[in-house]
Amino acid sequence: MLNLTPEDWIAVQLSLRIAAVATLVSLPFGIAMAYVLARKDFWGKSLLDAIVHLPLVLPPVVTGYLLLITFGRRAPVGAFLADNFGIVFSFRWTGAALACGVMAFPLMVRAIRLSIEAIDRRLEDAASTLGANRFWLFITITLPLALPGIIAGMMLAFARALGEFGATITFVSNIPGETQTISAAIYTLTQVPGGDSAALQLVVVAVIISIAALMASEFFARRAGARLHGV
Amino acid sequence: MLVVEVEKKLGDFTLNALFASEGGATVLFGPSGAGKTSIINMIAGLMRPDRGRILLDDVVLFDRDARVNMPVWQRRVGYVFQEGRLFPHMSIKRNLDYGRWMGGHPADPAAFGHAVDLLDIGHLLDRRPGKLSGGERQRVAVGRALLMRPRLLLLDEPLASLDAGRKNEILPYLERLRDEAKVPMIYVSHDAAEVSRIASRVVRVEGGKVTATGGVELLDA
Numbered sequence: 001m002l003n004l005t006p007e008d009w010i011a012v013q014l015s016l017r018i019a020a021v022a023t024l025v026s027l028p029f030g031i032a033m034a035y036v037l038a039r040k041d042f043w044g045k046s047l048l049d050a051i052v053h054l055p056l057v058l059p060p061v062v063t064g065y066l067l068l069i070t071f072g073r074r075a076p077v078g079a080f081l082a083d084n085f086g087i088v089f090s091f092r093w094t095g096a097a098l099a100c101g102v103m104a105f106p107l108m109v110r111a112i113r114l115s116i117e118a119i120d121r122r123l124e125d126a127a128s129t130l131g132a133n134r135f136w137l138f139i140t141i142t143l144p145l146a147l148p149g150i151i152a153g154m155m156l157a158f159a160r161a162l163g164e165f166g167a168t169i170t171f172v173s174n175i176p177g178e179t180q181t182i183s184a185a186i187y188t189l190t191q192v193p194g195g196d197s198a199a200l201q202l203v204v205v206a207v208i209i210s211i212a213a214l215m216a217s218e219f220f221a222r223r224a225g226a227r228l229h230g231v
Numbered sequence: 232m233l234v235v236e237v238e239k240k241l242g243d244f245t246l247n248a249l250f251a252s253e254g255g256a257t258v259l260f261g262p263s264g265a266g267k268t269s270i271i272n273m274i275a276g277l278m279r280p281d282r283g284r285i286l287l288d289d290v291v292l293f294d295r296d297a298r299v300n301m302p303v304w305q306r307r308v309g310y311v312f313q314e315g316r317l318f319p320h321m322s323i324k325r326n327l328d329y330g331r332w333m334g335g336h337p338a339d340p341a342a343f344g345h346a347v348d349l350l351d352i353g354h355l356l357d358r359r360p361g362k363l364s365g366g367e368r369q370r371v372a373v374g375r376a377l378l379m380r381p382r383l384l385l386l387d388e389p390l391a392s393l394d395a396g397r398k399n400e401i402l403p404y405l406e407r408l409r410d411e412a413k414v415p416m417i418y419v420s421h422d423a424a425e426v427s428r429i430a431s432r433v434v435r436v437e438g439g440k441v442t443a444t445g446g447v448e449l450l451d452a
Contacts, residue, residue, distance in 0.1 A: 126316040128303040130379050131333035144320045227320050229361050
């Protein structure tokens with residue numbers, strides 16, 4: 001059975017923490033971006049749409065490199081955040097979360113956007129005749145009706161973040177206990193002689209986590225869907 | 232007192248509505264496609280007129296010349312849609328309570344109980360809209376619009392999606408609404424038999440114009 005070393009456990013915990021933080025922190029931005037793309041028309045919208053989708057089509061190493069020259073300790077944005085807010089990304093687990101969040105963002109936005117576009121706008125008209133201003137309309141009608149898409153988007157983002165390798169290793173390297181996720185740990189083990197059996201242990205853990213995440217999202221999506229159909 | 236003097240171009244169709252209503256139930260009567268729903272959408276604020284004005288009591292809802300266009304959510308005009316449009320993710324009780332909640336009014340169990348009794352929907356409160364029959368859904372939609380304490384109630388063919396039996400089931404509730412709730416109503420319909428029981432005044436709409444205003448005798452013509 002499983003016989004994980006303490007280092008393996010740290011990699012597992014780190015992966016879960018990075019994926020969870022990446023998903024939760026990017027969620028408000030994902031919802032806002034999905035809403036803007038679904039509902040607003042403005043000059044440059046197709047450009048914005050393309051930029052959001054960029055991490056999906058760029059090689060992950062390129063995304064990681066772009067993060068490095070933007071959010072690195074001496075890079076313009078990275079230095080500003082470090083000096084003014086004490087937020088440091090380079091070679092920290094927070095940087096891994098940033099890389100995962102960026103890589104997962106297009107998938108999250110896409111799922112949420114589709115569910116917002118599917119909302120019956122006539123329900124929103126009804127709510128505004130009942131006295132709901134734009135803020136409360138969003139909170140009480142739009143957001144709950146988009147919930148299945150939000151859950152799907154979170155689950156896709158979480159899965160993408162768990163599997164993220166290229167951008168993370170390029171941006172924050174592969175430091176055990178700080179930025180070494182399951183994927184990076186498996187990669188490292190396969191590079192040393194006799195590491196195969198240890199790698200297999202982590203592979204089993206990765207499969208278990210992925211199946212659990214899938215089942216959980218299926219469960220929540222089903223519950224949310226039933227609510228939406230008014231039963 | 233509602234005063235409507237609006238003009239709106241919709242494709243190659245021009246809507247030009249001029250009428251006033253002094254409480255009771257005013258029926259906008261005319262064939263499908265005459266522009267009746269567009270008129271009440273402009274009263275509700277869901278559609279913006281090209282020119283003209285809409286006054287409700289001493290409140291200006293819309294006045295092109297004075298650049299007034301009150302947002303929908305501030306108008307306090309209740310709207311019962313043809314298809315009910317109940318919120319599927321809320322219980323019937325929360326649907327009924329929505330307007331009071333959004334208006335920031337304290338809970339008023341007496342008013343709530345009165346509306347529920349008037350429309351006979353007490354047994355539905357804990358259910359969700361998906362499980363309701365068409366007639367039940369429309370009664371809840373009427374209750375929801377009523378409980379927001381509207382200055383005016385708009386009903387857009389609220390019985391159109393129901394069969395004859397269901398219509399007769401709901402009509403008495405609408406009559407009670409007119410006589411007891413004392414909220415002025417604008418009722419859109421193309422069915423003379425349906426509205427003859429409700430109407431205190433009739434505005435006939437044909438081809439985007441108001442062609443006659445008067446009493447129920449207009450329904451026979």
